[in-house]
Amino acid sequence: MPLLASATPTPQNYGELDLDAFQKTPRTTWNIEDFSDRYRATLELNDEQEVFRPGILRVYDRQSGAELIQVSSDELVLAIDDKSGDVKSNVHELPYGEQSVLIYDDFNFDGIKDLALMDGQFSCYHGPSFQVFLGTPDGFRHSDSFTELAQNYCGFFDYDAESRTINVSAKDGCCRHWFSTYEVVNGEPVLKAEREVDYTGVPGISTHTVTWVVDGTKVVSTTQMWEEDDQRQVLLSFRLVPSGKRIMLFRPDKTSPVYYAAVNDKDEVDLLYPEGDAQALEYSSDRHVLSFVRGDTTYRILGDAKGKPLSMEVVIKGKTTPLKLQPGSVQGSLLKVWEAMQETGP
Structure with a gap:
């Protein structure tokens, strides 16, 4: 994994965007200054009045001024704080609420804050997706495994430092939902348990299938649950x-x-x-x-x-x-x- 440190001469680029076409459009650059004493960021967006806009997120080292990371996308969002007028950061509402273009926190529980940058709307049902960069003493390194968790489920993952677990969810329409729990082992997420809730059977009764991973072996149990139902x-x-x-x-x-x-x-x-x-x-x-x-x-x-x-x-x-x-x-x-x-x- 490439190290994205202050000494890196050119930033690592992620995402997809027609840069030539983007440079020809009216656009505005917003500063994101409030998330870190060590780093700052900018959000350059097309000026069109749409919810999702082409744009580029850039992260810089404050001391050297070096650009460390660049993420470009056809579908970024502009969320402004009503009081300060600044671009919001570290907004992480679950399960399907607002999530900002930049989230800065310790995702792998090693005591160093990490960075998640929105790269579009690739998660379930056109939800926000992120590239994840793990913090190091010298900067950041891109993480394929954490990025996968921020791409293949519904929005950004939930993380709990006390239990050292990461929780993700997904759904298929109204009636099938998945909830997975990962443990962080040696800095990497490892699947611990997965629960599927299926409402496609008898109305008012859901089927819960839980898969536990014990020493690399999957153990499956299925339970039907009596749910409240006004139509019953x-x-x-x-x-x-x-x-x-x-x-x-x-x-x-x-x-x-x-x-x-x-x-x-x-x-x-x-x-x-x-x-x-x-x-x-x-x-x-x-x-x-x-x-x-x-x-x-x-x-x-x-x-x-x-x-x-x-x-x-x-x-x-x-x-x-x-x-x-x-x-x-x-x-x-x-x-x-x-x-x-x-x-x-x-």
Whole structure:
């Protein structure tokens, strides 16, 4: 990695811009002076009144006046402090808030401040992206690994000196999100864990897939979570004793099938049924029993003629285990479930 020190005769150049065309346009140069006692910067931008403008960021050594770094881009932003009238620096709002063209802080936790310079809008959904330069006693050196974290996710990364971790996030539309945590080991980011949150399944229930990296080996676990959902129609709910587990019979909307969910005290869905199009709950109106079969296990909710659930039982290979309902926990009725099943079909 090239060292960008005060003695460097010519600056290292990063980014892409048609410099000849840029030099022919009206432009203004702004000074960025408030981020460091040792360095200063300038932001030269096209004068067109657009959110994203062609421009060049330059970083200088204050003492020698030498230009150390130059980053050019077709899409830089001009953010002015309302009070001082200066270009903002060190603005780092997460996860998708405002981020300034220059961020100066210790990203790799070695006690020397580093530098991130916006090079355009290459991160997710046309978000800001950055070239990252790690501070050294003599200047800066460009970091491919830290720059990758500032390019391939959503905006600039979050960094936590106390835990010595870096956190990044990405998304695919409204319904799939990724969150990754990196540890800084020997000055380099190393993936520690990644979590995917997927909302594309049953509405109101998200799927969390967590991948841990342990001694170079990936360990994966998947959990479904019960989420708050204003559209969900809960037809019947009650708690089991002594576990306190919630049993929920619901449908996401009036056109959806009825689902059974067993939810623990951490809002984790231990069991969700049906799991596919070929599956459906069954209701015996003469015996007042709601049931379904999953593998070699049959689940039954037994009620009275008015639809009030009285007990529950689980049958595994012919062996029946009765389950008790927590007194006073019942809301809704089996009749509501049956009516909804008739409306939406199997």
